[in-house]
Amino acid sequence: xxxxxFFIENRSEVFALIAEHLWLVFLSTSIAVAIGLPIxxxxxxxxxxxxxxxxxxxxxxxxxxxxxxGFLIPLPFIGGIGARTAIVALVLYAxxxxxxxxxxxxxxxxxxxxEAAVAMGxxxxxxxxxxxxxxxxxxxxxxxxxxxxxxxxxxTIAAVVGAGGLGTYIFRGLRQYDNTxxxxxxxxxxxxxxxxxxxxxxxxxxxxxxxxQKRDRKRARTWRIVWITAVLLMVFGTFAxxxxxxxxxxxxxxxxxxxxxVGSKDFTESVIxxxxxxxxxxxxxxxxxxxxxxxxxxxxxxxVGGRIDFYPEYTGTAYTAILKHSPITDTREVYEVxxxxxxxxxxxxxxxPLGFSNDFAILVRGADARRLNLKTISDAVPHAxxxxxxxxxxxxSRADGYPGFKQAYGFEFSTKPREMDLALTYxxxxxxxVDIIAGNSTDGLIAALDLxxxxxxxxxxxxxxxxxxxxxxALGRSPLVREAMDSLSNSISTEEMRRLxxxxxxxxxxxxxxxxxxxxxxxxx
Amino acid sequence: xxxxQTQVPAVEFRNVSFSVPxxxxxxxxxxxxxxxxxxxxxxxxxxGCGKTTTLRLVNRLLLPTSGDVLVEGVSxxxxxxxxxxxxxxxxxxxxxxxxxxxxxxxxxxxxxxxxWDKTRIRERVRELLDLVGLDAKxxxxxxxxxxxxxxxxxxxxxxxxxxxxxLLLLDEPFGxxxxxxxxxLQKEFAALIRRLKKTVIFVTHDVREALMLGTRIxxxxxxxxxLLETPDGFLSSSDESARAYLETIQLSHV
Numbered sequence: 001x002x003x004x005x006f007f008i009e010n011r012s013e014v015f016a017l018i019a020e021h022l023w024l025v026f027l028s029t030s031i032a033v034a035i036g037l038p039i040x041x042x043x044x045x046x047x048x049x050x051x052x053x054x055x056x057x058x059x060x061x062x063x064x065x066x067x068x069x070g071f072l073i074p075l076p077f078i079g080g081i082g083a084r085t086a087i088v089a090l091v092l093y094a095x096x097x098x099x100x101x102x103x104x105x106x107x108x109x110x111x112x113x114x115e116a117a118v119a120m121g122x123x124x125x126x127x128x129x130x131x132x133x134x135x136x137x138x139x140x141x142x143x144x145x146x147x148x149x150x151x152x153x154x155x156t157i158a159a160v161v162g163a164g165g166l167g168t169y170i171f172r173g174l175r176q177y178d179n180t181x182x183x184x185x186x187x188x189x190x191x192x193x194x195x196x197x198x199x200x201x202x203x204x205x206x207x208x209x210x211x212x213q214k215r216d217r218k219r220a221r222t223w224r225i226v227w228i229t230a231v232l233l234m235v236f237g238t239f240a241x242x243x244x245x246x247x248x249x250x251x252x253x254x255x256x257x258x259x260x261x262v263g264s265k266d267f268t269e270s271v272i273x274x275x276x277x278x279x280x281x282x283x284x285x286x287x288x289x290x291x292x293x294x295x296x297x298x299x300x301x302x303x304v305g306g307r308i309d310f311y312p313e314y315t316g317t318a319y320t321a322i323l324k325h326s327p328i329t330d331t332r333e334v335y336e337v338x339x340x341x342x343x344x345x346x347x348x349x350x351x352x353p354l355g356f357s358n359d360f361a362i363l364v365r366g367a368d369a370r371r372l373n374l375k376t377i378s379d380a381v382p383h384a385x386x387x388x389x390x391x392x393x394x395x396x397s398r399a400d401g402y403p404g405f406k407q408a409y410g411f412e413f414s415t416k417p418r419e420m421d422l423a424l425t426y427x428x429x430x431x432x433x434v435d436i437i438a439g440n441s442t443d444g445l446i447a448a449l450d451l452x453x454x455x456x457x458x459x460x461x462x463x464x465x466x467x468x469x470x471x472x473x474a475l476g477r478s479p480l481v482r483e484a485m486d487s488l489s490n491s492i493s494t495e496e497m498r499r500l501x502x503x504x505x506x507x508x509x510x511x512x513x514x515x516x517x518x519x520x521x522x523x524x525x
Numbered sequence: 526x527x528x529x530q531t532q533v534p535a536v537e538f539r540n541v542s543f544s545v546p547x548x549x550x551x552x553x554x555x556x557x558x559x560x561x562x563x564x565x566x567x568x569x570x571x572x573g574c575g576k577t578t579t580l581r582l583v584n585r586l587l588l589p590t591s592g593d594v595l596v597e598g599v600s601x602x603x604x605x606x607x608x609x610x611x612x613x614x615x616x617x618x619x620x621x622x623x624x625x626x627x628x629x630x631x632x633x634x635x636x637x638x639x640x641w642d643k644t645r646i647r648e649r650v651r652e653l654l655d656l657v658g659l660d661a662k663x664x665x666x667x668x669x670x671x672x673x674x675x676x677x678x679x680x681x682x683x684x685x686x687x688x689x690x691x692l693l694l695l696d697e698p699f700g701x702x703x704x705x706x707x708x709x710l711q712k713e714f715a716a717l718i719r720r721l722k723k724t725v726i727f728v729t730h731d732v733r734e735a736l737m738l739g740t741r742i743x744x745x746x747x748x749x750x751x752l753l754e755t756p757d758g759f760l761s762s763s764d765e766s767a768r769a770y771l772e773t774i775q776l777s778h779v
Contacts, residue, residue: 116621119584120635120684121610134625209624209670 028090040102086163101143105136160295258477263308309474390434392422444502567739614685
């Protein structure tokens with residue numbers, strides 16, 4: 001019921017995301033057919049390439065989708081962030097079933113029929129178009145159907161590279177501890193997969209020539225289904241393209257204004273900060289393009305690659321994860337090193353601190369903290385043997401994360417810490433599935449879920465001051481850009497950030513609204 | 526000119542051998558035979574004796590390893606394969622009808638490839654369905670899947686005749702049919718080829734069929750022509766294999 005209300009309230013966004021999703025699947029499958037069908041046909045003519053090509057396509061499909069997106073980001077032309085990368089990845093996934101079924105379908109044509117075609121004096125092209133392809137069509141369509149169903153699923157992951165689609169809801173829902181949001185993404189995606197499976201299955205049966213059938217009437221119906229489906233997809237696709245502003249130029253920028261691409265990482269705080277940044281720019285007449293919710297280190301790659309101009313970052317992350325220094329605890333020094341090295345290495349300027357830090361926060365349930373009287377991380381060490389830990393991928397793998405943390409405090413867990421999505425760790429902690437997690441100190445969920453942060457009494461964690469990373473060439477585009485940046489210097493306290501996060505994660509408001517409200521509040525002051 | 530052309534035999538095998546690359550035993554070895562215009566040569570033999578291969582050498586589905594197959598005086602090596610095949614009718618055991626085409630489209634395939642105009646094609650289809658004993662109204666729009674085996678074979682013959690070929694190659698066209706249907710079709714087909722005056726090469730392992738249809742019967746053994754006789758000559762032959770074949774029908778007469 002809540003899901004239904006959500007759909008009603010957000011129908012225009014839901015519709016736009018569904019359209020975006022359909023567009024991704026439609027475009028990628030079309031391209032995959034355009035590439036895979038000819039390759040499949042060639043493979044039936046040149047048998048010696050069959051093994052190697054199918055092998056490569058096979059390997060492509062076993063690459064996990066997130067990893068594939070990761071590989072694609074740094075590549076020129078096909079990589080980067082946004083719909084293009086997603087489509088490249090989706091095409092790669094769709095190729096195998098299409099190529100394989102084209103080969104199987106054509107080779108499976110009755111030898112007698114093929115011999116008759118040759119003996120009647122048909123040319124190879126005529127045999128292909130008039131005999132082999134029509135007879136292989138049912139098998140080829142099965143391949144396309146498999147490809148579509150796979151891609152409806154994979155396209156949800158495309159949201160991490162900023163390609164939009166229904167995955168946007170799923171990932172947002174995971175971050176915000178919101179089942180309704182997850183379902184709002186997952187249910188339409190599942191329905192879409194079922195519908196595609198059903199429609200293409202119907203179409204496929206039309207090409208089953210083994211059965212006795214009244215062919216002409218059926219053929220007319222077949223084409224009607226094809227056309228209706230195609231037209232619907234085009235309508236959706238065009239709408240999606242319009243939504244995604246693939247046909248940009250709709251809003252031509254005012255002459256005086258610069259154009260800035262603002263990126264964000266894929267968690268609430270980063271989105272809110274990026275939204276604040278974007279709106280601060282927009283209020284000064286700068287045209288802003290948003291590339292939000294990018295996973296992993298995509299933001300950094302995109303920034304260095306010039307695909308985004310600005311994004312919010314934390315000094316500690318830049319210092320250890322990007323610049324690969326071992327963690328230190330001196331706030332001032334971390335900031336200075338980051339500022340200096342970013343300028344030298346990446347030609348990127350680091351803004352003055354925004355006013356708060358988002359440090360790693362070791363969290364336990366409030367009930368446990370009160371019962372066991374836990375205040376500091378050291379207090380928790382004796383209990384670790386009976387506890388299960390759940391950490392985000394980030395914390396597990398980073399130099400300033402789990403390995404050093406374990407050593408610094410002498411933690412001994414009886415079972416290996418569970419590595420999971422950061423947003424899921426909060427949920428896992430609240431539902432007693434794990435007993436200790438590493439979250440973020442500004443997370444709105446800390447208060448919302450009655451969690452307690454244990455203080456870092458050994459000063460293990462490096463400081464994570466929030467800053468904005470800015471490409472120098474972008475700063476030069478207009479004096480207004482720098483003015484907007486300066487206005488945000490030292491403007492958000494840790495408490496304020498936690499509140500803003502809670503507005504989004506806890507109260508389910510949009511980052512856009514929350515950011516606008518915050519900016520307006522400042523103007524009023 | 527005209528008289529000279531009529532003197533050229535329809536098909537001539539000159540020292541033809543054929544073997545699959547990489548294998549030692551040839552499938553056809555040093556075959557010499559001439560098929561005159563308008564005659565029906567039946568190639569009789571057991572499975573594996575090379576009779577189907579012989580047929581496939583005529584419309585260049587295969588090229589001889591050595592020697593030459595001449596069709597209308599020209600070697601199949603120099604014929605354009607597409608041209609050669611379009612003027613050569615070919616019927617195989619399972620008919621090989623296109624399951625996604627109607628009966629009408631199956632039959633009109635070669636005329637369409639040859640670019641005949643539509644009305645002429647439609648007339649030709651009616652004429653051919655009539656010729657092979659199928660009611661055009663009833664069958665033209667059916668799919669091959671909706672036909673019986675015998676009906677499919679009739680359509681196969683009609684399709685082979687559609688392009689008005691002067692030469693017809695048939696590879697056990699009635700082999701997969703039940704005995705009653707087969708007997709009926711054999712009788713009709715015998716009358717048909719006598720009327721059409723086409724050159725026919727017909728492959729079978731059924732000696733009764735050979736005697737009924739052939740103007741000459743070629744008995745094949747191990748890729749060679751062991752015997753080449755008229756039906757009368759075949760009946761009175763002292764060749765061991767020929768006698769063995771004849772005994773099979775005498776036995777079934779008892």
